[in-house]
Amino acid sequence: MLPQTDSNRGVYPQRRSAMSAKRSASRRDFLKECFSGAALLRASGTMGLLAPVQQAALPAKSKVVIARDELLRGTGSTVDSRRMLSLLDRAMQTLFDRDHAIEAWSKLVRPGETVGLKVNTLGGRGLSSNLQLVEAICERLQEAGTKAGDIVVWDRDSNELEHSGFHLSTGASGVQCFGTDRVDYEPELVTHGSVGSRLSRILTQRCNVLINVPVLKDHDGAGVTIAMKNMYGVIHNPNKYHPNGCNPYIADLNMLPEIRSRMRLTICDATTAQYEGGPAFKPEYSWRHNALIVSQDPVALDYTGWQIIERKRAEKGLKTLQAEGRAPHYIATAADAGHQLGTNDPSRITVAEA
Amino acid sequence: MDHELDVQGNVNRRSFLKCALASGAALGVGEFPASLAAAPLPGGAQKQDDAQFTVEAKFYQKLQNKKVKCKLCPRECTVGDRERGYCGVRENRGGTYYSLVHSRVCAAHVDPVEKKPLFHYLPGTVAFSLATAGCNVNCKFCQNWDISQSRPEQVPADFIPPRRVAELAKQYGCPTIAYTYSEPVVFSEFLMDAADAGHAAGIRSIVVSNGYMQQESLKAAYGKMDAVKIDLKSFTESYYKDVVTGQLKPVLDSLVTLRKMDKWTEIVYLVVPTLNDDDAGFQGLARWIKTNLGLDVPLHFTQFHPEYLLKNLPITPVPTLERAKAIADSEGLHYVYIGNVPGHPAQNTYCPKCHKMLVERVGFTASKNLIRKDSCPFCQHPIPGIWHT
Numbered sequence: 001m002l003p004q005t006d007s008n009r010g011v012y013p014q015r016r017s018a019m020s021a022k023r024s025a026s027r028r029d030f031l032k033e034c035f036s037g038a039a040l041l042r043a044s045g046t047m048g049l050l051a052p053v054q055q056a057a058l059p060a061k062s063k064v065v066i067a068r069d070e071l072l073r074g075t076g077s078t079v080d081s082r083r084m085l086s087l088l089d090r091a092m093q094t095l096f097d098r099d100h101a102i103e104a105w106s107k108l109v110r111p112g113e114t115v116g117l118k119v120n121t122l123g124g125r126g127l128s129s130n131l132q133l134v135e136a137i138c139e140r141l142q143e144a145g146t147k148a149g150d151i152v153v154w155d156r157d158s159n160e161l162e163h164s165g166f167h168l169s170t171g172a173s174g175v176q177c178f179g180t181d182r183v184d185y186e187p188e189l190v191t192h193g194s195v196g197s198r199l200s201r202i203l204t205q206r207c208n209v210l211i212n213v214p215v216l217k218d219h220d221g222a223g224v225t226i227a228m229k230n231m232y233g234v235i236h237n238p239n240k241y242h243p244n245g246c247n248p249y250i251a252d253l254n255m256l257p258e259i260r261s262r263m264r265l266t267i268c269d270a271t272t273a274q275y276e277g278g279p280a281f282k283p284e285y286s287w288r289h290n291a292l293i294v295s296q297d298p299v300a301l302d303y304t305g306w307q308i309i310e311r312k313r314a315e316k317g318l319k320t321l322q323a324e325g326r327a328p329h330y331i332a333t334a335a336d337a338g339h340q341l342g343t344n345d346p347s348r349i350t351v352a353e354a
Numbered sequence: 355m356d357h358e359l360d361v362q363g364n365v366n367r368r369s370f371l372k373c374a375l376a377s378g379a380a381l382g383v384g385e386f387p388a389s390l391a392a393a394p395l396p397g398g399a400q401k402q403d404d405a406q407f408t409v410e411a412k413f414y415q416k417l418q419n420k421k422v423k424c425k426l427c428p429r430e431c432t433v434g435d436r437e438r439g440y441c442g443v444r445e446n447r448g449g450t451y452y453s454l455v456h457s458r459v460c461a462a463h464v465d466p467v468e469k470k471p472l473f474h475y476l477p478g479t480v481a482f483s484l485a486t487a488g489c490n491v492n493c494k495f496c497q498n499w500d501i502s503q504s505r506p507e508q509v510p511a512d513f514i515p516p517r518r519v520a521e522l523a524k525q526y527g528c529p530t531i532a533y534t535y536s537e538p539v540v541f542s543e544f545l546m547d548a549a550d551a552g553h554a555a556g557i558r559s560i561v562v563s564n565g566y567m568q569q570e571s572l573k574a575a576y577g578k579m580d581a582v583k584i585d586l587k588s589f590t591e592s593y594y595k596d597v598v599t600g601q602l603k604p605v606l607d608s609l610v611t612l613r614k615m616d617k618w619t620e621i622v623y624l625v626v627p628t629l630n631d632d633d634a635g636f637q638g639l640a641r642w643i644k645t646n647l648g649l650d651v652p653l654h655f656t657q658f659h660p661e662y663l664l665k666n667l668p669i670t671p672v673p674t675l676e677r678a679k680a681i682a683d684s685e686g687l688h689y690v691y692i693g694n695v696p697g698h699p700a701q702n703t704y705c706p707k708c709h710k711m712l713v714e715r716v717g718f719t720a721s722k723n724l725i726r727k728d729s730c731p732f733c734q735h736p737i738p739g740i741w742h743t
């Protein structure tokens with residue numbers, strides 16, 4: 001074929017490292033090895049700077065659960081594993097109206113399904129998906145019948161996972177943990193609206209079910225990065241989708257069938273959150289919120305998380321994101337008639353305290 | 355397994371030739387056998403030593419809170435700590451901005467210079483052509499999107515420092531190094547150093563670029579080039595916004611600056627059916643060139659092939675290209691070519707005065723060059739260009 005312009009070229013063939021079987025780890029080993037280491041917010045609309053859009057034929061209401069534990073860290077700085085497990089249980093029981101956590105998990109994932117936990121490790125040790133939280137999710141998934149080897153904890157880059165305290169694990173059994181750099185992206189593009197990207201092979205080939213485990217934080221471009229923005233870690237070209245406050249890119253990306261069909265739940269880590277200076281970790285702008293925000297509606301969750309960040313900004317005497325020219329308009333786009341990924345209408349969101 | 359380059363950057367001649375001379379050689383990007391595809395590799399898909407490719411960027415400004423503002427292209431990305439700009443090849447590390455693609459060659463080829471295309475620059479010679487990953491726009495028709503729209507760590511690459519580039523060009527009989535395929539704007543630091551190394555070894559440099567660059571960086575980086583080919587993708591801002599994800603005005607400014615710098619420049623206009631193929635656009639373009647650059651700038655109308663995000667459009671019909679050429683001819687431009695249409699008579703160079711054929715091209719090579727002393731041998735009319743080494 002003829003080139004558009006100067007396009008035909010030779011390229012160096014990919015160097016492939018030989019496969020090597022890494023030692024497998026038992027579940028308990030993995031759990032040891034892989035992880036080192038206020039008041040109910042009503043989405044009342046008082047901070048609803050973006051008008052909710054007209055929506056057609058959406059389910060009655062979306063539920064967002066905020067579970068907090070002021071004693072999550074005891075007297076120290078590290079999250080207590082037992083308290084985290086109990087916090088997660090409360091969140092899941094409340095979200096799914098179940099008396100026992102395992103019942104909630106059984107409702108979410110069937111045995112035999114492969115589950116990907118998409119964490120966020122851009123913020124390093126200070127502001128990445130909490131290790132104890134991921135450990136607790138893995139434990140409950142296994143108790144609900146998912147095999148350890150059917151769970152993969154992942155993000156785009158193995159180094160970033162390690163820098164955030166995760167131990168990489170690629171054995172045949174045991175919970176898996178590695179970045180897309182280990183398996184590459186699919187060669188073919190997938191497109192929706194403004195987005196054309198190659199997807200992580202971890203998503204396409206290792207997960208039937210996606211559980212999103214983002215962090216609650218400020219973002220210099222998008223306004224906030226919570227549930228939907230975390231999907232930027234699934235594609236090969238996130239840098240192309242930061243103009244215009246990441247709008248409509250975040251919404252378009254979350255529309256991709258490969259993502260949408262797998263997405264079952266978001267468990268947002270708000271144990272440590274950040275209200276300014278994100279997405280990189282800035283200790284001076286972060287606070288210990290000691291909370292989890294859980295929902296099956298990523299739009300409602302992002303809207304709710306945004307309100308929490310606005311409250312913190314107000315408390316700290318900072319301008320609203322709108323006043324700073326970086327209100328998260330992508331949330332309204334995700335809720336609009338062309339996307340319908342969820343609702344940003346406070347009157348359609350039930351925020352429940354666990 | 356073939357390795358074109360060993361870790362020292364030395365080319366294994368046999369495998370390099372196999373790669374370089376196989377036209378349209380298959381890409382090695384993302385090639386995992388299906389059975390292994392989802393199994394993680396211990397060391398990663400292709401681990402590259404980032405440190406050897408990382409140099410501080412030349413064109414940026416430090417801001418508060420460890421942010422930086424890139425001054426290389428008109429996008430002027432403001433980049434927070436640990437983030438990258440739009441092109442994906444520049445990263446803020448603790449308030450210092452770095453290029454991640456110095457000497458990080460992901461594509462190399464020995465090409466006829468006509469393939470760039472440069473028609474008035476050393477016809478019949480070959481150029482040692484190379485690229486790194488990354489681009490500062492996102493053209494919906496890109497044929498090289500697998501490298502241009504990727505981050506450097508996603509693309510297999512080898513370390514070829516500037517002096518080695520010059521050595522390789524010499525070794526393969528190339529009088530020029532061409533920076534091409536992806537978008538050289540984003541690897542400016544490497545391009546500048548390679549041009550210096552090339553000049554020290556008697557090798558010239560040419561660049562194939564979108565021209566979407568700030569004026570200061572353009573002067574500094576392309577000031578080191580011996581010839582420039584600019585892709586002027588349309589003559590409307592709306593096309594640049596919707597199809598290119600860029601802006602027209604800075605590209606026109608670059609063309610004027612290059613003219614003032616007296617750089618040999620040729621322009622390519624890819625004609626995309628229904629999107630930039632109207633008469634008014636062709637006429638506006640030709641008039642702008644006449645007024646701002648002069649009649650002697652070669653203008654190539656090239657044929658579009660459906661690719662990347664524009665697979666729904668047909669190949670440009672040849673009569674559309676001929677219509678574009680007729681409009682530019684009627685505005686008085688002297689050297690208007692039709693590209694990507696093998697055997698078309700409008701890929702030859704004719705004397706604007708006596709209309710005799712001066713350079714005949716077959717495929718991507720100049721098969722006959724009658725120009726002598728930079729003039730037509732029949733009527734002695736001067737023919738602009740760099741015709742002989």
Ligand code: SF4
Binds near residue numbers: 442
């Ligand atoms: S060169 Fe890259 S980082 Fe710099 S302004 Fe352009 S797109 Fe942004």
